[in-house]
Amino acid sequence: MVDKSSAERILAAVRAIPRGQVAAYGEVAHRAGLPGRARLVARLLSENTDPGLPWHRVLRADGRIAMPLGSEGFREQSRRLRGEGVAVVNGRVDKSTHGGKGLPGIDEQLWGPPPG
DNA sequence: CAGGTGACTCTAC
């Protein structure tokens, strides 16, 4: 793995996000080996058309969905997240209730520094 | 080459 295209690394990092978990644009970019390219991640997701890509697991740094409430993409993202057991409240991912299912803490799984 | 834009992020108030 020397250097595939930045896009491929980013897409790989997004696909690497476990089901029921979420990651921030900057976090994904960092994992992809592209620190500071959060905007590049956003642009890729906007251009991406792969239905198998868990793009809905990518949120902003504050846990907010990176789209206006009521927007088509917003509803799609929130719906998919809920389908995975992730609670979405007011356009924001609830990392406290876990949906009341006893799911692992999202913030402790992926929001902190990446595991070694 | 300069200026504007965006599914971003950080710091300061």
Next chain:
DNA sequence: GGTAGAGCCACCT
């Protein structure tokens, strides 16, 4: 908890 400003990178006009 919020808003405002600046920094950031890739792309378009």
